[in-house]
Amino acid sequence: MILKDLHQMADASRRAAWALAASDLNIRNAALLAMARKLNAHQEKIFAANAADVADATAANLAAPLLHRLKFREEKLAAVTAGLEALAQLPDPIGQTTIARELTEGLTMYRVACPIGVIGVIFESRPDALVQIASLALKSGNAVLLKGGREALRTNAVLCDCLREAAAEVGLPADFAQLLTTREDVAAMLREDELIDLIIPRGSNEFVRYIMDNSRIPVLGHADGICHVYVDKAADIDMAVSIAVDSKTQNVAVCNAMETLLVHRDISEAYLQKLLPAMQTKKVRLLGDENVRAIIPVEPADEADWATEYLDYTLSIRVVDDLDAAIEHINHYGSGHTDCIVTSDTSAAKAFLTRVDSAGVYHNVSTRFADGFVYGFGAEVGIATGKIHARGPMGLEGLTTYKYKLLGSGQLMAEMKSGARHYTHKLLNEECPL
Amino acid sequence: MILKDLHQMADASRRAAWALAASDLNIRNAALLAMARKLNAHQEKIFAANAADVADATAANLAAPLLHRLKFREEKLAAVTAGLEALAQLPDPIGQTTIARELTEGLTMYRVACPIGVIGVIFESRPDALVQIASLALKSGNAVLLKGGREALRTNAVLCDCLREAAAEVGLPADFAQLLTTREDVAAMLREDELIDLIIPRGSNEFVRYIMDNSRIPVLGHADGICHVYVDKAADIDMAVSIAVDSKTQNVAVCNAMETLLVHRDISEAYLQKLLPAMQTKKVRLLGDENVRAIIPVEPADEADWATEYLDYTLSIRVVDDLDAAIEHINHYGSGHTDCIVTSDTSAAKAFLTRVDSAGVYHNVSTRFADGFVYGFGAEVGIATGKIHARGPMGLEGLTTYKYKLLGSGQLMAEMKSGARHYTHKLLNEECPL
Numbered sequence: 001m002i003l004k005d006l007h008q009m010a011d012a013s014r015r016a017a018w019a020l021a022a023s024d025l026n027i028r029n030a031a032l033l034a035m036a037r038k039l040n041a042h043q044e045k046i047f048a049a050n051a052a053d054v055a056d057a058t059a060a061n062l063a064a065p066l067l068h069r070l071k072f073r074e075e076k077l078a079a080v081t082a083g084l085e086a087l088a089q090l091p092d093p094i095g096q097t098t099i100a101r102e103l104t105e106g107l108t109m110y111r112v113a114c115p116i117g118v119i120g121v122i123f124e125s126r127p128d129a130l131v132q133i134a135s136l137a138l139k140s141g142n143a144v145l146l147k148g149g150r151e152a153l154r155t156n157a158v159l160c161d162c163l164r165e166a167a168a169e170v171g172l173p174a175d176f177a178q179l180l181t182t183r184e185d186v187a188a189m190l191r192e193d194e195l196i197d198l199i200i201p202r203g204s205n206e207f208v209r210y211i212m213d214n215s216r217i218p219v220l221g222h223a224d225g226i227c228h229v230y231v232d233k234a235a236d237i238d239m240a241v242s243i244a245v246d247s248k249t250q251n252v253a254v255c256n257a258m259e260t261l262l263v264h265r266d267i268s269e270a271y272l273q274k275l276l277p278a279m280q281t282k283k284v285r286l287l288g289d290e291n292v293r294a295i296i297p298v299e300p301a302d303e304a305d306w307a308t309e310y311l312d313y314t315l316s317i318r319v320v321d322d323l324d325a326a327i328e329h330i331n332h333y334g335s336g337h338t339d340c341i342v343t344s345d346t347s348a349a350k351a352f353l354t355r356v357d358s359a360g361v362y363h364n365v366s367t368r369f370a371d372g373f374v375y376g377f378g379a380e381v382g383i384a385t386g387k388i389h390a391r392g393p394m395g396l397e398g399l400t401t402y403k404y405k406l407l408g409s410g411q412l413m414a415e416m417k418s419g420a421r422h423y424t425h426k427l428l429n430e431e432c433p434l
Numbered sequence: 435m436i437l438k439d440l441h442q443m444a445d446a447s448r449r450a451a452w453a454l455a456a457s458d459l460n461i462r463n464a465a466l467l468a469m470a471r472k473l474n475a476h477q478e479k480i481f482a483a484n485a486a487d488v489a490d491a492t493a494a495n496l497a498a499p500l501l502h503r504l505k506f507r508e509e510k511l512a513a514v515t516a517g518l519e520a521l522a523q524l525p526d527p528i529g530q531t532t533i534a535r536e537l538t539e540g541l542t543m544y545r546v547a548c549p550i551g552v553i554g555v556i557f558e559s560r561p562d563a564l565v566q567i568a569s570l571a572l573k574s575g576n577a578v579l580l581k582g583g584r585e586a587l588r589t590n591a592v593l594c595d596c597l598r599e600a601a602a603e604v605g606l607p608a609d610f611a612q613l614l615t616t617r618e619d620v621a622a623m624l625r626e627d628e629l630i631d632l633i634i635p636r637g638s639n640e641f642v643r644y645i646m647d648n649s650r651i652p653v654l655g656h657a658d659g660i661c662h663v664y665v666d667k668a669a670d671i672d673m674a675v676s677i678a679v680d681s682k683t684q685n686v687a688v689c690n691a692m693e694t695l696l697v698h699r700d701i702s703e704a705y706l707q708k709l710l711p712a713m714q715t716k717k718v719r720l721l722g723d724e725n726v727r728a729i730i731p732v733e734p735a736d737e738a739d740w741a742t743e744y745l746d747y748t749l750s751i752r753v754v755d756d757l758d759a760a761i762e763h764i765n766h767y768g769s770g771h772t773d774c775i776v777t778s779d780t781s782a783a784k785a786f787l788t789r790v791d792s793a794g795v796y797h798n799v800s801t802r803f804a805d806g807f808v809y810g811f812g813a814e815v816g817i818a819t820g821k822i823h824a825r826g827p828m829g830l831e832g833l834t835t836y837k838y839k840l841l842g843s844g845q846l847m848a849e850m851k852s853g854a855r856h857y858t859h860k861l862l863n864e865e866c867p868l
């Protein structure tokens with residue numbers, strides 16, 4: 001394989017992005033349906049490439065959960081093509097007018113949603129993620145440079161070719177999606193701040209920091225989830241036990257699983273006595289501070305535990321003096337992902353939801369609900385743990401920006417300054433005609 | 435003066451931000467009105483501090499336009515206090531529900547606007563900017579670390595003290611606004627990525643790049659404006675002359691002034707013959723490519739001119755073969771700020787507005803209209819030249835993000851997976867009750 005120069009690739013992405021920004025929704029939707037057909041038509045080739053990837057990964061002794069994520073067979077193909085068809089049904093994320101205002105007679109300003117442009121996405125060894133990300137990008141008029149896990153290299157190459165062919169078939173630029181294959185490609189991509197508008201890295205905190213430290217391109221980090229459940233003194237104890245068990249154990253390997261449980265001092269004895277057997281049934285290893293250990297027999301938790309994302313059947317527990325202490329703990333140790341209060345006290349819930357500085361703030365519901373599909377966004381590019389641009393589960397809207405279109409008839413600033421014209425600033429309820 | 439440790443200052447900002455995020459709109463508005471009163475009450479002290487700053491700047495031979503921006507007397511005080519009173523009338527930028535959706539029976543998701551948190555703003559030697567930025571931050575529930583130009587140090591210190599006292603008087607934390615005084619403070623601020631959510635640097639491209647290269651904190655750059663006017667072959671020549679003159683000369687020292695004029699080949703002779711005397715009247719130095727110089731006597735423009743922000747009575751002119759070439763030129767050399775097409779051809783206008791990749795894309799109107807006040811946003815923190823989060827003139831909305839509040843009654847993911855519950859995904863038209 002001859003490696004293309006990354007700068008040339010980024011330039012091709014930029015040109016593809018301009019074509020996509022000017023494309024009709026019907027064409028973009030036709031491309032999505034063509035992608036589904038193309039993937040089905042080439043399924044033997046995809047499965048063969050994937051079998052080779054899986055064989056190598058098995059020989060290299062890849063951990064079972066990762067191997068499971070790497071496998072791409074009939075079931076995942078069906079899910080991916082169903083996703084493409086559903087995406088084709090969604091309304092156009094670009095082109096809507098979000099503000100229309102007459103500035104002065106004969107001059108109207110429209111704020112219109114438009115694509116971001118060229119987006120670099122670095123994702124884990126899950127080939128279905130490639131299709132999801134590329135299709136969301138195309139639907140929203142963006143071009144993507146994609147770097148997947150190296151274990152999935154062959155599968156990703158075949159999948160990306162299918163998507164590119166489908167786009168070309170309906171007259172859109174194949175270069176809307178291009179695959180990067182090496183770490184050197186990623187390093188080179190991070191330097192292309194004149195051509196690339198946004199980097200979305202999915203991975204560990206350390207990885208996201210590495211990206212931020214090595215690029216001027218804006219980064220929407222999708223990093224750790226150190227999620228908390230706080231059991232308030234006014235909690236329903238049974239509900240608080242079941243929410244804690246679900247948040248911790250329904251799937252331990254995901255970013256919206258609970259890592260630390262906080263319990264109000266006044267309810268700690270009654271609650272922890274009930275929690276212990278429930279967590280034992282699920283074989284969860286429990287760690288606690290000394291107040292917890294005075295009530296139930298668990299291993300000691302130290303300072304490092306409060307900042308650890310276990311992604312495993314392990315839970316740290318801390319007794320707190322009051323709601324303020326719980327909020328303080330979460331804002332200090334948390335990752336701004338998703339945190340829950342269990343309480344029947346509405347004012348405590350309101351204080352928690354207002355003051356906890358996280359993308360998801362929950363009252364009486366498992367943290368596992370933090371997900372783009374669950375929120376009704378159709379699909380997600382990832383879960384943003386920063387606060388700029390997009391926060392939390394990031395769907396099509398997160399892949400858009402806007403521009404201001406001003407339609408005039410010769411208006412000059414000199415006329416405004418002289419008083420020959422004046423500002424009317426009249427809000428209008430209309431779409432931009434251009 | 436004892437310099438406070440920047441980390442302690444950032445930590446104090448963070449705590450102030452949490453208090454502000456939970457504050458009532460009436461209290462924030464009361465603070466704005468108290469600020470106006472406080473500034474009026476302390477005007478002698480402000481003017482004295484400013485006189486000292488101006489004396490030093492005069493002695494240091496500061497350029498006249500900069501000296502003019504530095505001066506803070508009755509007229510600017512009146513403008514600033516009027517701005518505070520107007521800001522107090524604007525609706526709350528935080529707290530509104532922008533999506534409400536039932537996820538499953540008894541569980542509702544609300545997306546609610548909230549402050550970003552702690553924002554570092556680095557601005558030029560214009561003391562009124564300090565009041566504008568700090569007041570916009572407080573209205574939107576954010577804390578700010580402010581670094582102004584060193585020429586305005588004494589004025590800024592008195593102004594900031596007034597704003598802090600006013601906030602404290604109504605019960606909000608004085609530390610919502612803190613003043614940085616040295617470059618070392620700025621360097622230290624850039625390292626506080628755990629405490630600071632956003633940096634807004636206003637200044638040159640080089641300065642914004644320096645900030646981006648030296649911080650993990652997201653940056654909303656407010657950099658160069660290389661704005662273009664493109665005179666299409668179907669332009670009204672008189673309108674195209676007056677728009678070019680206004681865009682270039684109404685105020686040459688601002689980022690929304692035109693720097694390069696592009697002219698369609700077919701209209702170039704007739705247009706340039708009319709443009710020349712109009713620009714000569716305004717004493718504009720003209721540079722052109724060889725096609726321009728074949729028509730009117732101007733100095734030669736070279737490659738560097740297309741990428742230069744003159745901020746002066748200088749204009750580079752280029753003849754282009756067609757609309758595509760104009761768009762290509764703008765997307766290549768422009769800074770994504772504001773670009774205008776003059777034409778009576780609607781389809782050419784539509785292509786230009788869709789394909790030019792800038793925050794402001796104008797049809798038949800001077801580029802000088804790119805401004806937050808002109809757009810009806812009340813005030814602006816700056817004009818963002820990137821595409822992420824906020825683009826173009828950035829008002830209160832740019833200082834907000836959102837969080838997802840989920841209000842449940844014990845819902846578990848295990849119930850969704852088992853089919854005991856199902857997703858309803860019903861859009862609701864209601865505000866979040868908590």
